[in-house]
Amino acid sequence: MAERTRAARVRTNDPGGLRRRLVDAAFEAFATRGYHATSVHDLKRAAGATGGALAHHFPSKKDLGLAVLQDRVADAVEETWIRPVLSARTAADGISAVFTRIADELDRQGCVSGCPLSNLALELSRHDDDFRRLIDAVFVRWRAAVAEKIRTDQEAGLLEGLDPEAFATLVVASYSGAMAMAKAAQDAQALRICAEELSRAMQPRSASLR
Amino acid sequence: MAERTRAARVRTNDPGGLRRRLVDAAFEAFATRGYHATSVHDLKRAAGATGGALAHHFPSKKDLGLAVLQDRVADAVEETWIRPVLSARTAADGISAVFTRIADELDRQGCVSGCPLSNLALELSRHDDDFRRLIDAVFVRWRAAVAEKIRTDQEAGLLEGLDPEAFATLVVASYSGAMAMAKAAQDAQALRICAEELSRAMQPRSASLR
DNA sequence: TCGCGAACAGGATAAGCGTCCTGTTTGGGG
DNA sequence: CCCCAAACAGGACGCTTATCCTGTTCGCGA
Numbered sequence: 001m002a003e004r005t006r007a008a009r010v011r012t013n014d015p016g017g018l019r020r021r022l023v024d025a026a027f028e029a030f031a032t033r034g035y036h037a038t039s040v041h042d043l044k045r046a047a048g049a050t051g052g053a054l055a056h057h058f059p060s061k062k063d064l065g066l067a068v069l070q071d072r073v074a075d076a077v078e079e080t081w082i083r084p085v086l087s088a089r090t091a092a093d094g095i096s097a098v099f100t101r102i103a104d105e106l107d108r109q110g111c112v113s114g115c116p117l118s119n120l121a122l123e124l125s126r127h128d129d130d131f132r133r134l135i136d137a138v139f140v141r142w143r144a145a146v147a148e149k150i151r152t153d154q155e156a157g158l159l160e161g162l163d164p165e166a167f168a169t170l171v172v173a174s175y176s177g178a179m180a181m182a183k184a185a186q187d188a189q190a191l192r193i194c195a196e197e198l199s200r201a202m203q204p205r206s207a208s209l210r
Numbered sequence: 211m212a213e214r215t216r217a218a219r220v221r222t223n224d225p226g227g228l229r230r231r232l233v234d235a236a237f238e239a240f241a242t243r244g245y246h247a248t249s250v251h252d253l254k255r256a257a258g259a260t261g262g263a264l265a266h267h268f269p270s271k272k273d274l275g276l277a278v279l280q281d282r283v284a285d286a287v288e289e290t291w292i293r294p295v296l297s298a299r300t301a302a303d304g305i306s307a308v309f310t311r312i313a314d315e316l317d318r319q320g321c322v323s324g325c326p327l328s329n330l331a332l333e334l335s336r337h338d339d340d341f342r343r344l345i346d347a348v349f350v351r352w353r354a355a356v357a358e359k360i361r362t363d364q365e366a367g368l369l370e371g372l373d374p375e376a377f378a379t380l381v382v383a384s385y386s387g388a389m390a391m392a393k394a395a396q397d398a399q400a401l402r403i404c405a406e407e408l409s410r411a412m413q414p415r416s417a418s419l420r
Numbered sequence: 421t422c423g424c425g426a427a428c429a430g431g432a433t434a435a436g437c438g439t440c441c442t443g444t445t446t447g448g449g450g
Numbered sequence: 451c452c453c454c455a456a457a458c459a460g461g462a463c464g465c466t467t468a469t470c471c472t473g474t475t476c477g478c479g480a
Contacts, residue, residue, distance in 0.1 A: 013446050013457050034333055036246035040438060051439085053458050061438065114332055118390050122324055122332050123244055125393045136394040163407075169388070169400055170407040174380060176387030180328050181379070183335045184346040190379055197373075197380040201411040223427050223476050250468060261469085263428050271468065427476070437466070446457070 019057045021047040026064050027072040031116035035065055035123055062128065065120075069134040073116050077138055082145040090158050091149040092202045095171055099178075099195030103188035114183040117142075118176045143168045160204055167202075174198060229267045231257040236274050237282040241326035245275055245333055272338065275330075279344040283326050287348055292355040300368050301359040302412045305381055309388075309405030313398035324393040327352075328386045353378045370414055377412075384408060 025046035029038040040061055044054055058064040081098055088094025106112050113119075117138055124131040146168035153159040174194045181190040235256035239248040250271055254264055268274040291308055298304025316322050323329075327348055334341035356378035363369040384404045391400040 011445065011458070015457060018458085032336065034246065034337075036244065037333075037337065039436075041436080050459050050461095052441090052443095052460065055440070056457060059439085111336070113336060118387070119332050121390050121394045122329050123247075125396075126242065126321070126323060127244075127247065132394060132396065139391050139394050166403045166407050169391070169403045170384060173385075173387030173391060173400060173404050174383045176390050177328070177383030177385065178379070178387070180331050180386050180390075181349050181383060184331045184342060184349050186335075186342065186346075190383060193376045193379045194383050197376050197411070201407070221428070221475065225427060228428085249466075251466080260429050260431095262430065262471090262473095265470070266427060269469085422480090423478105425476105425478095427474105429474070430472095432471080433469085435467080435469105438464100440463080441461090442459105444457100444459070446455105448453105448455100450451100450453085 015057070018047070018049060018053055022049055022054060022057060022064065023067050023071050027068045027116070030065065030068055031073075031119055032113040035120065040064075062130070065124070066130060066134065069120065069131065069138070073120065073135075074138050074141070076116055077142050081142060085146060085149050088149075091146070091153045092159070092199060094149060095146070095202075096195050096199050099175065099191050099198075103182075103191040103195075106182065106188040106191075112179070112183045112186050112188065115176055115179045118179060139172065143172050146171050159202065162202065170201075171198060225267070228257070228259060228263060232259055232264065232267060232274065233277050233281055237278045237326070240275065240278055241283075241329055242323040245330065250274075272340070275334070276340060276344065279330065279341065279348070283330065283345075284348050284351070286326055287352050291352060295356060295359050298359075301356070301363045302369070302409060304359060305356070305412075306405050306409050309385065309401050309408075313392075313401040313405075316392065316398040316401075322389070322393045322396050322398065325386055325389045328389060349382065353382050356381050369412065372412065380411075381408060 022043065025043050026038075029042060029046065040054065043049075043064070044051060047054075054064075058067065080102065084098050084101075085091065085094035088097060117135065120131070121135045121139070125135055126132070143165070147164040150159065150162060150164040150167060154162070154164070174197075175191070178190040178194040182188050232253065235253050236248075239252060239256065250264065253259075253274070254261065257264075264274075268277065290312065294308050294311075295301065295304035298307060327345065330341070331345045331349070335345055336342070353375070357374040360369065360372060360374040360377060364372070364374070384407075385401070388400040388404040392398050
């Protein structure tokens with residue numbers, strides 16, 4: 001049943017590489033177009049894989065989705081949010097910088113696809129509980145990292161008067177929601193505004209005008 | 211081709227009623243399961259309509275989606291957010307009350323389906339520009355109403371030191387994002403936390419601990 | 421009362437979907 | 451070198467999808 005008429009039959013088994021290409025293609029597609037709006041045929045074409053190969057690595061579309069969440073979405077949050085914030089001078093600096101950097105990137109690439117985690121969260125949380133658990137775990141990790149940085153600042157005397165966990169929740173919620181508005185407006189301004197307002201909310205409570 | 215074997219053929223033309231039932235069913239389904247995850251067959255069954263009737267009122271699924279946004283989502287935001295906030299004593303009261311009321315409702319009904327507008331925003335904004343424009347318009351209206359209430363408070367001397375438009379953006383973003391987290395956690399706590407943090411951020415900047 | 425357009429019934433249709441199956445190729449361990 | 455499990459090819463399969471078509475029924479205006 002294999003192809004024989006084509007000139008050179010050159011195939012090399014590369015399980016790790018093909019698997020990675022499939023998850024990459026799925027991450028890209030799920031994050032931009034959505035899980036249900038993406039067909040497995042699209043993914044096969046994007047990754048240059050055949051049905052047999054896909055079925056071998058991922059028996060079902062759901063398995064691919066779970067792999068995307070574990071192998072890509074979690075890392076994306078780690079790279080774009082957690083590491084920059086933790087390595088910044090202060091929590092306020094880090095949070096503001098992340099908002100600004102992402103807004104700049106969106107302007108540069110000219111379109112807003114939204115936060116991959118939020119996109120999948122809204123689409124899949126109620127669809128399947130396995131998805132929901134993974135998504136929630138990423139949100140928990142995200143909030144915990146921001147809260148940790150805030151607490152570190154407080155212990156160093158750089159910040160006062162905030163509940164670390166609560167404010168971290170506000171930060172993550174603001175980002176997620178601002179990205180939703182940015183996606184609807186196709187304009188990153190909402191992100192910059194929220195960054196500014198969060199900075200204001202973090203300032204120590206002394207008499208100062210704007 | 212019509213049914214003749216069935217006992218009593220009782221049909222009454224009710225264009226307005228059937229149309230409303232279709233849009234209701236679509237709103238319910240799109241808001242909870244999502245647009246792409248809902249088939250038109252599901253909608254026909256939920257509304258008790260036949261293919262011919264659906265096609266008569268809505269030539270395509272997209273037409274139904276646009277009607278849902280115009281006739282239901284916009285009103286839902288008006289009812290659950292804009293009117294309560296505008297009619298509250300102060301902006302701070304209104305915002306806090308809406309967060310709390312919705313959190314209570316979610317606890318009572320035991321599951322979190324999320325904000326209909328945000329759900330559709332993330333799923334459809336990049337899918338189709340007609341959807342995107344309608345969604346953005348609702349966000350704009352939403353933010354403007356909250357900003358208006360804040361400005362009214364300021365003019366009455368009840369509030370100071372806030373940029374109305376900017377803070378309204380933070381409020382809407384926080385709600386949208388907190389609802390996303392609540393959906394992933396299936397727990398309304400994120401909403402209560404954000405309400406509390408927004409209240410703190412609205413307090414005049416005097417020396418007071420928590 | 422009657423006619424005509426709007427409202428609706430019910431299925432046809434073609435394309436697309438996710439999954440699975442059989443067969444072939446690869447490459448590392450014995 | 452050989453062999454066998456893993457890796458992959460390619461398509462069949464059954465089901466669902468959204469749309470559309472023809473035919474029937476309703477109900478308002480005249």
